[in-house]
Amino acid sequence: MVVDQKLLLVGCGKMGQALLAGWLKNGLFEDNVWVVEPLADNNLQNRFNINFVKSVDSLDPNFQPEIIVFAVKPQVMDNIVPLYLRFVRSQTVFLSIAAGKSTKYLESLLTENASIIRSMPNLAAAVGQGMTVAYKNSNVSKEQKANATKMLEAVGEVGWIKKESLIDCVTAISGSGPAYFFLLIECLEKSAIELGLNSDLARQLAIVTASGSSEMARKTSESPEMLRKKVTSPGGTTEAALEILMGSHGLEKLMKAAVIAAQKRSRELAE
Numbered sequence: 001m002v003v004d005q006k007l008l009l010v011g012c013g014k015m016g017q018a019l020l021a022g023w024l025k026n027g028l029f030e031d032n033v034w035v036v037e038p039l040a041d042n043n044l045q046n047r048f049n050i051n052f053v054k055s056v057d058s059l060d061p062n063f064q065p066e067i068i069v070f071a072v073k074p075q076v077m078d079n080i081v082p083l084y085l086r087f088v089r090s091q092t093v094f095l096s097i098a099a100g101k102s103t104k105y106l107e108s109l110l111t112e113n114a115s116i117i118r119s120m121p122n123l124a125a126a127v128g129q130g131m132t133v134a135y136k137n138s139n140v141s142k143e144q145k146a147n148a149t150k151m152l153e154a155v156g157e158v159g160w161i162k163k164e165s166l167i168d169c170v171t172a173i174s175g176s177g178p179a180y181f182f183l184l185i186e187c188l189e190k191s192a193i194e195l196g197l198n199s200d201l202a203r204q205l206a207i208v209t210a211s212g213s214s215e216m217a218r219k220t221s222e223s224p225e226m227l228r229k230k231v232t233s234p235g236g237t238t239e240a241a242l243e244i245l246m247g248s249h250g251l252e253k254l255m256k257a258a259v260i261a262a263q264k265r266s267r268e269l270a271e
């Protein structure tokens, strides 16, 4: 699954490192990777053993990347993106993971000729189980889209959307989603402790039950609803719990309100 292109990663924090680790582990880029990261130190250099520079000015002037990934915080994009204007050409695609920064915004800094992909990954990319959704502007070629798909698949699964505004919904579901599942695990763990289990066993039960259920939902062809019904015998323990979780003020209503709040905040942050 080699991407035979030169890659420049801008920003190597939490997400940058997660992506880079996936690309290198899967042998996507061989020696053709450069990283701009002001905090680059020996630890980072030793971990990845590729070319790090602290600023764009330190790059080899002859280096012409075909893929440039922006993995810096949204609030610094105004200052950072214009530094890469000189790389705009049809053979180069810009892939941004910055929350709330639209392709129109990136075009305003890189010109309308730039090939731009906006994506929303999630934290589970760090363990190769991420979910990324991406949107491309009309300048992106089929080959550039295919390469971006390969890169994002190196850290999990990928979906594409044709309407950019859906990214706010994606942010509310899979972008913020890991936190919802962590909360569920936390709640289950706390309940287990209150019911008398020791803290280690309580955490183990909560985590393994979550990952086992999620793995089952992925691997079988049955819907999550069917799987739930299968473990709910009439008059049994699961039914007793679900009567509370699925009551009129239950989880479905709460989850819907939570997701709508996240989608609204995503829109506000983009403005």
Ligand SMILES: NC(=O)c1ccc[n+]([C@@H]2O[C@H](COP(=O)([O-])OP(=O)(O)OC[C@H]3O[C@@H](n4cnc5c(N)ncnc54)[C@H](OP(=O)(O)O)[C@@H]3O)[C@@H](O)[C@H]2O)c1
Pocket: 010, 011, 012, 013, 014, 015, 016, 036, 037, 038, 039, 071, 072, 073, 074, 076, 080, 097, 098, 099, 120, 121, 122, 123, 175
């Ligand atoms: N974390 C998530 O779960 C998640 C999920 C989806 C999308 N995202 C997006 O991913 C992006 C990165 O998030 P993150 O959590 O990885 O942030 P992060 O850990 O703060 O990483 C950003 C990195 O960029 C570096 N940087 C700052 N200025 C730079 C420059 N001029 N050139 C190159 N690098 C520079 C930062 O260094 P300094 O610390 O020195 O500033 C930092 O190491 C954000 O836009 C965020 O919206 C994150």
